[in-house]
Amino acid sequence: MKRSLRPLFSLLLFIVVAATLTCRVMLRRDSFQLENDKPLVQKPTKSVLNATLLKFAAIDMGEPQLKKEMELLLEGRFEKNGRQRSFLSSDRYPIDIRARSARGMPVQLQSPQFYRLWLDFRRYLQDWSRNRRFQSDIMLDLPNLVKGPIDNFSGAKGVGGKYRTCAVVGNSGILLKTENGELIDSHDVVIRLNNARIGSFERNVGSKTSISFVNSNILHFCARRGGCFCHPYGADVPIVMYICQPKHFLDYTLCNSSHRAPLVVTDPRFDVLCSRITKYYSLKRFVEVTGKDIEGWPSAHDGLNFHYSSGMQAVMLAVGICEKVSIFGFGKSDLAKHHYHTNQKGELMLHDYEAEYDFYHDLVETPQVIPFISGKFKFPPVVMYQ
Template sequence: MRVSNSALLQFAAIDLNEANEKRDIEQLLEGNFNRPGRHRSNHFDLPTRSSTGRLPFQLRSPKYYRIWLHFRKSLRDWSRHKRFQPDIMLDLIDLVKRPIDQHYGLPSSNGRYASCAVVGNSGILLKVEYGDLIDSHEIVIRLNNARTEGFQRNVGSKTNISFVNSNILHLCARREGCFCHPYGEKVPIVMYICQAVHLIDYTICNSSHKAPLLITDARFDLLCARIVKYYSAKHFVEEMGKPLDEWASAHDSHLFHYSSGMQAIMLALGICDRISIFGFGKSAQAKHHYHTNQKAELHLHDYEAEYAFYHDLIQRPEVIPFLSDKLKVPSVVIYH
């Protein structure tokens, strides 16, 4: 089917979940945590050194009121940035690279890292031995706490940035000390927020982390979401031959989301001069993840659309929509 590119751009710019998210944020600011799918009531489990490793507490109780105030501030700051601003890509050096450099004791610089490896979790990595090549990069970015132990020949052992979604931190927050450091406690974590309620996990865990725990700017999240929705709609219409007005129901639009890998690559575009991508792709003979037994893809992602984005990133970055004209797209190579 034929749909104009302008129509695809307009479609991608519509956030069908915007009203629900705003209502969600308002309820959270009022202390209402009873929405289905979230914590029931405004009680949380705060990791402690007790025998159970957890201490139930009420956010508004005098003992934990400071946590409540920090949570509200984090939520307000994050939600205020929920707007489209493509020039946010130019701010990633200040927002992400600079605090990471300070943590590692590196000299302050406005330049990008010379080379970055973004290591995905696809099972195709078990068929290759890229470990030494991955570790040769100045910066290695790994996703969602994927294990390296036992897989060093395939995926390497070096990690400079741990990139996760907030569902990962939410699980870690149930552990004593909010432990979420498979690569060591001194490795910085960069995280995007999947649900606004997960900012409570950030609030609780941030103080216990010995390395930076950075939340991606919501403007950056929105940019990633628009790009992926554009490529998903384009694939849906042009490759699958289906009407654009059926996309929302086919992809459960209220749950549809970019993958962690896609946003990690977008992050690398802003802070790296040369990017190597490993472990992105699939094979009928390979597991979904090299380190787990997961067999199926998550339906909330459109991996085919993201692969089309990666292809354009390498072959013709000028056609990628929504990116700032001021952004110099670095060299990108995918290793299969």
Template sequence: MPKSSEQKDGSETETPNFCCIDSFTHLASSTKSKNNTFPMKRTVRPFFILLILLVFVATLTSRAILRKGILSIELETRVFTRDPPSLNSTLLKYAAVEIGEEKSRQEIQQLLDGNFASQARHRTFVSWRRFIHHDGGDRNLPATLRSPLFYRYWLDFRRVLHDWARKRRFQPGIMSELTRSVKVPLDRYNKVNTNAVDSGEKKYSSCAVVGNSGILLNRNYGSLIDAHEFVIRLNNARVDNYESKVGKKTSISFVNSNILHLCARRSGCFCHPYGPNVPIVMYICQAVHFLDYTVCNASHKSPLLVTDPRFDVLCSRIVKYYSLKRFVEETGKSLEQWSSAHDGALFHYSSGMQAVMLALGICDKVSIFGFGKSSSAKHHYHTNQKAELHLHDYEAEYAFYSDLVDGRKPIPFISEKFKIPPVVMYR
């Protein structure tokens, strides 16, 4: 504490204490200290106070400008790196509705009960029965168990159909299971030496999906197709005399069950245009075709695999989404009118579309050949067919392929955890 000064009358007066005041105001103090420090003039003190205020205001202003600049940079970054356009929720809702679901359930239950009264089911059953040497019987009567051989086939048929129907539901993560359900059985058949740990994870390095469009005749893609590790061909399309255009290597024959139904009428259920050692992967168009599968599977030397019904449901929803989107954009009509324009419950994806989906699940890179059309090209390169099936919406499927090639647009119904591999489309 500074010492007090004595007045003439002997009283004491305390000297003010400025030790806690800012250094600037300490310099401006008008009180004399005992070490003879010169006091600052009163006219200078306001100038220093004003200077301090200006420095303070300038500091706040600079901080505000800096924050505004950083915010503008962040906003610009968000604009340039914004998320891809989201999927249409209304289309997703409509695409998830399966128009023929109730009818399909009834069909499956009738088959499990042995009721083949409908004309289509009865024809299939008769062909099946003839194959195992049991002719005769009234077409309006349910199936009867006439022999141990028939009984064995019948139990196999019911078991496979029941398991398929039980699993038939939507599961977005099914794409990640395709390596285990398809690739692993094929690797075992081909005696590929894989570790048990990663056998369900490792994919084919490159896959070629060869469609049947007549545009293939305009190019010589044969050697390029055969250079892929895995080659998928569709619906038993011929390769003989077309090797320079479509190649000759075949890893699997991907077919719909209508193809197998035709094969089942042949002796020995022969369905091997690429040789008896080429595996067949098939998706079921009609539940009754499991009769053909039961018989043909017993005679096939190579694997005859049926696609997981959850995978079928996923493919169906994706194609319907793109078809609904195209219908609304091109016609301007309501979504309720889509069904009448596309055969309602009969609407279905093409074999090529599901083959591409299969490749996405089991391959690190996917190349697509022979998908598309031209006014001067045939519908199939190996036939004279020019007309397309109204059962499919090929334009919608082409839009799907385009999004796959783009690689930046979201694909409806596929789990975000699944990474879609790079896709190249050759025209």
């Protein structure tokens, strides 16, 4: 009886040993697989940014010159040749023209009316200078800073929140290759740039305009017209404007009272944020494309005067005040005009459009890698049509 149990016992012992070895092999394989999968599970949601590029992007090379210019303006020195010349004429343009009030009447430099304008100008410039600093969470304030005044004008007080859908329409000639006019107009808000003409281009660019986004050079030209006329889309269309030169606050001071719709100057903290982001992408592209050190970047991109484009800041504005953003007319093609509505041949050296296209790509695909923006801000979905 005992001999008959031995084969059975041996068989059971073999089964136990085999099962034990199999379990060990399975555990080791699973452990190896988990180790290999570990980086995928712990993949960071935000890419590692280049600290050197971040540091250089935070340096405003034109800051000393800007401060000196503001000091001269606050002293009343509007021009290199003295304040007795028109305070609306620009160093860039040889045309000298008399300043005019909102009613079209000449403003004498020594008149009480000019003195009131002068006091307002000083206040605007001082406030702008005081607030011109970096603030990573400024995007959170854009609905109150921009949408708030526009809603108050339209009678939508207390609405709050953001616009549901927004279309930002750039000025690239690639717009003429598509017929997205109806699609553009279907958005709740349509933002257009620098008074670009829409007449005869409606099939390509639409006809609706909710916000006119301009740089202050545009208003400077508008200020030369009677009544500071600067609203080709209609007198009830709000204008949002960023300041290119501090002296343009004179134009803003003169024209603000004549605009029925709001004329909103972008917050300088928002300007600084846009400047840093654009410079970071420009530095990054320069290093990657040329293989050179970043010390060579200023000479390649007019370091002192380098600036983001109006389109870039308009897109950033939409990202801050809209729940969904669609972008049209950003990009270029050898077969398309630079601007759909002008005969301009080339690009301005003070902009780096290629770097801005890299930014738009990240905005659509991987917004979490965009630097300088607070983690508290939630990016809306962005679609780019080309």
